[in-house]
Structures are given as C-alpha cells and as structure tokens.
Amino acid sequence: MKQIKQWLQTYSLFLIFTLIIFILLEYLVRSELIPAFIIPAPTSVITSIIENWKPLFLEHLPATLLEFLIGFVIAVVGGVGLAVGMFFSKIVEKTLYPAVLISQMIPIIALSPIFVLWFGYTIWSKVAVTVLISFFPIVVGTYDGLKSSDKEYIELLRSMGATRMSIFKKLNIPMAMPSFFSGLKLAIVYALVGATIGEWLGASEGLGYYSRRMSGNLNSEGVFAAITILTLLGILMFALISLIEKRVLKWKYTD
Amino acid sequence: MKQIKQWLQTYSLFLIFTLIIFILLEYLVRSELIPAFIIPAPTSVITSIIENWKPLFLEHLPATLLEFLIGFVIAVVGGVGLAVGMFFSKIVEKTLYPAVLISQMIPIIALSPIFVLWFGYTIWSKVAVTVLISFFPIVVGTYDGLKSSDKEYIELLRSMGATRMSIFKKLNIPMAMPSFFSGLKLAIVYALVGATIGEWLGASEGLGYYSRRMSGNLNSEGVFAAITILTLLGILMFALISLIEKRVLKWKYTD
Amino acid sequence: MTLVLKNVSYTFRNEANQKNKVISDLNMEVRNGDFVSLIGKSGTGKSTILKLITGLLKQDEGEILINGKAITLGDVGYMPQRDLLLPWRTIIENIMIASEIQKDLQITKDEARSWLDRVGLLAYENALPDQLSGGMRQRAAFLRALLTGKDLLLLDEPFGALDALTKKDMQTWLLSIWQELNKTILFITHDLEEACFLSDRILLLHLDKTLDDIPVNLSRPRHPEMLHEMELITLRHNLEKRIAHETN
C-alpha cells in the first residue's frame, strides 16, 4: 500500500502528462488535423491491440522476446567476458577496446548484408544485431567497474595473503556491481531496440516484423500497436533490472 | 615528439590488430571465400574512396556534417536546457524525465513517417533523428552532474550570502562539467550515427544516403567507402571532444 | 561586535516527521575580540549552533543578534571542517570568492596577494588546491573566511583532519593572525588541549542541552611551551572529567 502510494507520488505528474498528450493526439486525429494513416488515434491503437491480441501476444511477442533474451544473454556473457579479459590483460585491452568503441560508430543497417551472409534468415541474424547493439554499455560498465577498485583495499587483501583470483572474487566483482548495473540498464533497453531492428532486416515473426508488415500494408494502427507493446516491454525490462539492482546492491540503497 | 611516441605506445597494438584484420579480409575476398559484393576487399574500398573523392568529400561529407552539426548543437542546447529545467524544477523533472527515458525505447525507424510528415525531406528530418538519438546522454550527463554538487559546498556559499543563481554559476556548473563531458562524448558518436540513420530515412545527399544508394546497386565498395569515412569522422569527433574535455577539466587532469 | 543568542531552540524533522529537538532554550554571548571555544560530545549540537549563527538554519524560537540586529546570511565568516576549496579554482580565486558573491565587498587582487604572502602561500597563488598539502589548504580556507571581511569568524573543527604535528603549527599561526587583526572567533573542537591553549573562554555543551561557560586563565600571548604548564594541564584534566561522565 505504502509503496503504491509512493510510486503514484513519483509518477503521477508523468502519467498526467502522458494522458494529456494522448487526449491531444486523439483530438488532432479525430478532427483530421493529423491524418490517421500517419499517426493513429490512441484509442484506435488500443482497439487494434485488443482485436489482434492473439497474434500479437501469442506469436510475435514470444518471438521477439526469444531473440531479445538470447541476444541479451550473449551480450552479457560476452561483454562481461571481454571486460574481464581486458581487466586481466593489458594486451587484450589495448587491442580490443578501441575496436569495441569503433564498432559503435558504424551504422548497423549498413552491415545488414553481412549478417545475411553469416547467419542467413535464422534467429541468429536478429540475435547478432541485438548483441552488437547492447554489447557496448555492458563492456564499458563492467570494465570501468572492475577498474574502480581502490588500491588500498587491494593492498589490505594482499596483506592477508590473498591471491589475485580471490581479490577478484572478493573485491573487484562486488566493487564492479554498481557500474555493471548502470551498463546493464542501458543494454537491456538497447537489446530490445536491437531485436526490433534485426527483425526489420528480415524475419517472419516478431513485433518488429509485425510493425514493418503493417507499415507495408499502410495500417498505422498496427504499426503503433507493435511499438506500444515494445515500449511497454522496454519499460518493464528496465524496471526489472532496476529492481534486481536494488536487491543486489542493497548495501548501497539502505541508508 | 614525445606525445606521438606515447600515442603510438597506446594504440600500436590496436593498429596492428586492425592491419591483421584488413589483410585477412583482403585474402578472404581475393580468394573468393567471401563474395566481394558483400564485403569488399579493403584495397578496393580505398580505391573507391580515391576515385570518388569529389562527390564523397565535396558533396556528401559536407551534407552529413551539416546535419550532424545542426543536430548536435540543438541536442546540446536542448539537452542542457532540459537538464537545467529539471534541476531547478521538480515538476519539470517528474513530468519529463520518464518521457525522455521512454523516448529511447522507441525504435526510431518506426517513427520515420512522422518525421517525414513534420519535416518533409528537408534537412530537418535528419536533424530531428540526430537530436532524438543524441539528446539522451546529454540530458542524463548534465542533470546528474548538476545534482552532484555537495551539500556542504552549497552551504558554504550560502553562508557568504550567495543567491541561488550565483551558486548555480559558481558551483553547480563547474561541478557538472565532468559528467556533462561524459554525456557529450557519447552524444557526439550517437549524433553521427543519427545523421546517417536520418539519411537512410530520406535524403538526397549525405554519406548515409550515399551508402544506401550504393547498397541498392550492389556496389559494396561504395557502401564501405561511406562507412569508412563516417567511422573516421566519428573517431575524429570523439578525439576532439576528449581534447576539449582535457582543456576544460584541466584541474581534473593535472596531478 | 557582539553576538547574542537569546532562548534559542531548534528542532530537526526527518522524513517520517519525527522530531529531534537539538537546541533548547540556549543563551550565550560572544564579545568583541573574544576567542571562544565550543566543546562537547559528538551529537550535542555544536555544528547546529554554528549553522544557526550563519543563518543557514533558522531557529524555531528565540533571537540571534549581532550588534543588536537579527543575523542574516552573509553576516559572518564561516569555515567548516573540510576545507571545501573549489578544485577548479586557483588558490587566489578561491580566497576571493566572497568578493565575487557580495557586491559591496571590494577586495583587490593585490590585497588578496598580500594575504597569501602573509600566510606563506604566495608561491601557490595560481596553484590548484590539489597541489597543496593539508595544512596549506586549511590556511587557504581560513583566508577565504577572513576575506569575507566580517568581524565574527565561525570555525567548525578547522584542524580536525590535520595530523598532530601540523595541527600544532596551525594553532600557533591562528593565534598570531587573530591577535593582529582583532577578530572575534567562535571555535569548535573536540581536542580539549587545543581548546585550552587557544581560548579566552570555553563553552561546554552538555547532552542535556545546558551550556557551561568556563574562563581560561592563561596569559596572552600564548606560546607552545604553555602546553606543558600545570595550569593548562589541570584545566584540561578538569574538562575531561566533566565530559567523561556523560553517556551517549
């Protein structure tokens, strides 16, 4: 009860703001100041979601979720792995850090034929886009976090005879957590965007695919139905990670 | 001289790594293990840049640069403005912060018809994408930076009779600088990607558009020529901001 | 210059709206040219009193008067325990910040420079705070409070973070400056020896919110040798006993 009250207090203004925007949009569309085939009325979008809930939620949502989850897990595992590698080896760091940075400057759509070449039209091409797009914040977050360990703490543990591995486990990893979670929160949002873009590059199911198909059919309600679900999913994922963060970093948040 | 030596020391491994990748690519393409119309040989890309240097550097590069610059400036001015607004007013913060966060979760390409409707195929549609994509890190960086001012410093200045405005100028702004620059470095990379994506959504010149045109013609050398220039431009911009940061935050870097 | 607190009370309220009456019906007076120390266990409210006098906090009841007028922000020079030098400003820019903030306060760069010279920091005029040692930083922070131009200086544990040897030097240095300028100083410290050595009077704040006013009968000028005189040692011993029986 108290939590709900607090939540409302935090977000009420934003919710009111959103509501006003929706009402404004509804008015603009209904009065034909904006053509409905470009921005649909919010009510039509809701109607469209309800009418098509079966394909949307039972077919396309699970497909996107699967790509997203596989991609996100790979990005986390790979990103953390790379960060740890860079942390332990200057050579790995100097070789790959600039490459990771530069990989962010290449517009992904330009690389789509390469994905097709490597992965064909399997789920892996979407996973690849997801990974590529969400990899960076995880690497940076984890690496910066690992490096943030105070020299004095390390000396204290070494004075007790700790090996490098036990310093890593007992000090570096917990120290890296806050920064790792900052990266993770960015990455989970990007991963969802990545899965969507991946589907645009060729897919046969998924919300991104759905929105593109609807766009091809000039059905703007359908496009926005998919976008709405994607956005809500993104908010949910972000909230989920924030929640896990609060749990794991309890020591940071109890005050 | 000494700086060059230091620079080489830092990046030599990466340069060697890049070189090896290039040689490998060249071999794979020449021996027809990878079709040249998907990934071109690095030498063909260089040839393509040299052959088409005139349109590339005199027409498309300036076009992209212009979109990028206008977009980036608007993102900086708007982002800083919003951050300052949120800093001074809880109402602004509670209303707009979630909106800014959510704006990052919407796949931008899905909004292209809206941009086209509002801005047509003028430069402004590309500027809009650029702004939307680079806005977020600036807002977050500036806002977090402004909030980071220590309560004790504020009390010290208040004890001298400082007004809120003079605390803002003398304390909050300088305190926000490091975090602002972190955001700026991300934003400048994203802004360039944004301009490119903007061009994919409709343009008649620019490096992004060029790469798309060449892609439609299966001219992969052309695609990678544009990507190469874009990437180099991104690195340059990033280095430029880093340099400015080092100047402005001299007090952080002299040790 | 006379500072008078009459029946001052102050209560902290936390988020859960719980009240914590930290200062209750407090009366005290600091006269022109006095060096007064305020001592007491941790949490008795010493810093709160200083914040009330600067005007950073507003008392719930009672009056705080300087020369008979209610105090406002900007009336006193304030120096907290952490030096709080702005890291992006050079030393001279740091000590001149009050004159940027208060329009009617005119301090020229030359004046500031002559002050730096006097405390042995002229060579560091354009250095950044990070380049200075703890003692030097503390001297700069003191100059900053001094260059507010106010007669009353409030110092909240200014030497608390310094090592014992540097602290000794700073004490002597502070006394010499104070004597020369005829300023009034209200000084918070945990170090009873320091309080005895520096002050004309010691105000001892108890956990039950009462205040003892204890005179220090040592001659001026003070010199480090006095630290070993029986009078000071007895006084300190005495104070220690008065505090020790209090339980937190």
Place this chain on the structure above:
Amino acid sequence: MTLVLKNVSYTFRNEANQKNKVISDLNMEVRNGDFVSLIGKSGTGKSTILKLITGLLKQDEGEILINGKAITLGDVGYMPQRDLLLPWRTIIENIMIASEIQKDLQITKDEARSWLDRVGLLAYENALPDQLSGGMRQRAAFLRALLTGKDLLLLDEPFGALDALTKKDMQTWLLSIWQELNKTILFITHDLEEACFLSDRILLLHLDKTLDDIPVNLSRPRHPEMLHEMELITLRHNLEKRIAHETN
C-alpha cells in the same frame, strides 16, 4: 615472535624513472609482546616501513625476518588508517574475511561472534559498515586484523580519523585487548601523547632516515589519569622538541 629488520633499503621509482630513496640502511627490532610506536614527520617513510614488513613492498636491500624467517604476504595482521570495511559485507563477514582467504586459518562464526561481543559490537553483527559510527568501524577493522590470527599486528594511524574524545576511549580499549592477548603491536601515530601513553618503546624516524629508539618508563597497566602525570608530559615535551627542529 621477533621481528628484525637488517640494513633495509627501499627506493620509489616514478614514471619518469626518478628515484626517491625513502628507506636507507634501516635496522630495527620488535620483540614478543612489545607495544612499539613509530613516529616521525609526514613523509619520513613510516607507512613504507609497514608495507615492507607486510610484504606489500619488497625491499631493495637487506632482510626482514620474523622468527628468523624472511617475511611473506600473509604473515602479519595489518590495519590501515581508513577502516576499509567492505561496504557490501556485514560486520561479521568483514571481520571473518581473512579466514576465507587463508585456508589454514579456521575461525568459526561463534568465535567471531564472541569477539564482537567482547568489543561491544554483537548487536551490529549483521549490520552493514555504513550503519556504524567511526569508532565502531575502527573497532571492527581492528578485529579483522586480529582475526588473521597473527602474533604481530601493524597498525597505521588507526585512530587518526577519530575525534579526540572517541580516540581516548579507543586507546584504553586497545591497551586492554593487547594486554589480554599478548600480541605484539607496531603502531604508527602522529600524536605524541598517544605514542607515549600506549607504548613500551617509541621509534622516532628522522628526515635523514636515521632511527632513534626511546624507551617509555611508565608502569603498566596504564590508565587515562597517567596522561596528566609529569613523566608522560615531560617525555612528550622532549619528543616534540626533537622533532620540531627538523625542516621538511
């Protein structure tokens, strides 16, 4: 347990490869059950000596022996000035960390708990370090060093960050623990009074890298009253003079 340093030298090299010979031909000895303080001006190399003894730094020349054997990492209990409690671990997890790291060290949770009880921290067993006051944290940090099970404890300004009143309490507390357990302690401090009050011997490190060995002829057990005895005061006065003439 005997600690012996024979002709130890140590030189810091910075990036520009400039050398700074901090320790030069140092000889010292700490015997079983001793409480030895190491004092000296800032930068004379006190902390460096401690790091050499822990094994964190490796001497360029000479030998460092415990019971005749060259020291290695993990041979002593070390407590730095900052408490360095890991903020994500509860107090009991923090004090037991050495037994997680060293396989041959078996300390049960019950033992740890009884230690917490002894220092008055049992109620905070499962609290996070942030929830404790400075004095409590310092006690926990000391327990952590103690629970390494080593006979020799190296304490680098353990009470430097505490306020004067808390510091007094901690000193008495430390003495009582030390006496009970028959540990050997090498203690760095800036506070000459503290050094005199606690130690059997005081090692005074000079800027010219020489070391004086000064015995403290106060009876054991010590109690706070002794702080006001002439003997201690004279000794302190003496030490002060010996240090004061050195220029940095």
Place this chain on the structure above:
Amino acid sequence: SSKNESTKEGNKKELDDISIMLDWYPNAVHTAIYVAKEKGYFEDEGLNVKIEMPADTNDPLKLAATGKVDLAISYQSQLLLSRAEDIPVVSIAALVRHSLDAIMYKKESEINSPKDLEGKNVGFPSSSISEAVVSSMVKNDGGDMSKVKMTDVGWDLMPSLATDNVDALVGAYINHEQVLLKKEGYNVDFLSLPDYGVPDNYELVIVTGEKTLAKKKESIEKFWRAVTKGQETLKKDPAAGLQILLDHENESFPLDKEVEEESLQVLLPLMEDPNIPFGYQDEAVWQDVADWLYDSKVIQEKVDPKEAFTNIVSK
C-alpha cells in the same frame, strides 16, 4: 546579356511549382522525366518541377495523400491497398504498363514452373502482396502453397539469393535485380506473373492526392504532356536519353552505365502498348487487379477501381 538574364528570371517567376517523388532513387525507369527536365519541356509547359526521392517505398503514397508532394510514383497494387485503408490517393497515369515483378531464381536450382517451388524457400520484401503473388502462381500451377517456405528478407533481396539463403525471390524486378545479379555472374531466370494467373498490372503509376488533383489538375496535365514528350525523345535515341540521366546523377552517385542501358532495354517495351497513348489506364486492368487483391485477401474490402484512377489523357 544582362537583359536576357532578367527576362529569364521574369519567366521563371511565372512558372508553376510542381513536385514529384520518385518510387526509388533515379534509375532508367525515370529517364523520360529527366529528359523532359533537361530539354526544357517542363519549362515550355510553364512548370518548375522538383524531383524528390523517398526513404521508404510507402512514403511517396502517404506524402501525396497529405499534399506534401504533388505527385508520386507508386505501384498499382499498393495504391489499391491505400484506397482500402481510406488513404485519399488517385492514379493519374500508368508509367509502366506491365509487371516488372517476377519470381526470380538461379537457373541451376531446377525451377521450371511455380509448383517446383514446393519444398523451396522464397524470399520476399515484407509485403503481403508478394506473398499473394507466390500463392496465386503456385495454386494456378497446381502446386501446394503450404509446402512453399516464404522468408521475409527485408531490404536485402539480392544478397539473400546470391548467398543461397533463399532459392527464389519475389518482389525483385526484371529490370534491376535481374540485371545486377547477371552482372555479378549469377545465371538467373524468372517466371512471369501473368503466365500463372496473376493479372498483368501497371507496375508503376503516377499518383496524386485527391485534394491536389482537384486543385492542380491543369498543372498535372501539363506535367504529363512534358513527360510524354520526354518519352518520345527517349525512344528516338535511347542512348542519348540515358546519357542525360547518367550525367545528371554522375556527379554524386555514379550509376553503372551498362546496368542502366540493359535496364532501359528491358523497360522500354513494357512502358507503352501500341495504339494506346502513353499513360492511358484501362478500367479493366484496374478491375482485374482489384479483384485479384480482394480474392487473395490482401485487402478486406472491395475497392471501386473508378475511384482509384482517373485518366488525364484520353484514348
């Protein structure tokens, strides 16, 4: 000469502005428009034509509907789809009179007729029309559509076939993808839509918004007259006509001359029929395509073809 310039400027001010958005970037199919522009036919008609290029193949229609552009080049079936979605656009002329779309495949993949697609993988560019095309053709050929695997390949039609990720393509044009794939050394062949029960359609049509049509009918007629004149000139000397296009584009986006030449050769016979004026649209063709779209469930409601087009040239 200064006098001459001033009169020129004076003339320019009297020109009516009209904008057209192409279906895709400039290529051989647009040669007539560029010829008309270059030779001054538009100016002769009193028009100042602005040519724009789209981001997405759906954009031209939408922008014509909102009046952001006056004219747009789009696809006949796409226009009918828009009508079904109540988007107020009308076709005013047919630019290409026959299907350019086809089912394309590598010769070695042993596809001889649509039913051979059973068990094969067909790539298409996220469009339900393309799916309907394959479905109609396979059924017409007596095949089982449920055995054909359809793969949406997004933007990457050619790479998907070239890398053997799919066995055949639909939505690829015989005047572009086919030519390019051949040039890259792939031996491609295709199956024509009309041969297997999909009505032959006007692949490219010129569309405008209903409001624009009412307002600017005269200018639109002038526009089409000039384009027709451009087409005449082009037919007389295709090489010279194409050169105008290549020159126009060459500064910024070098086009492959060979490819465009071949493309034009494929296109020219498909853009006009004997004894029918350039651009004239037949109601029967509209009716057939509309019926086919409805029958194959691409659109859910019947569209009246009379509303979908209007002829600005008479037979």
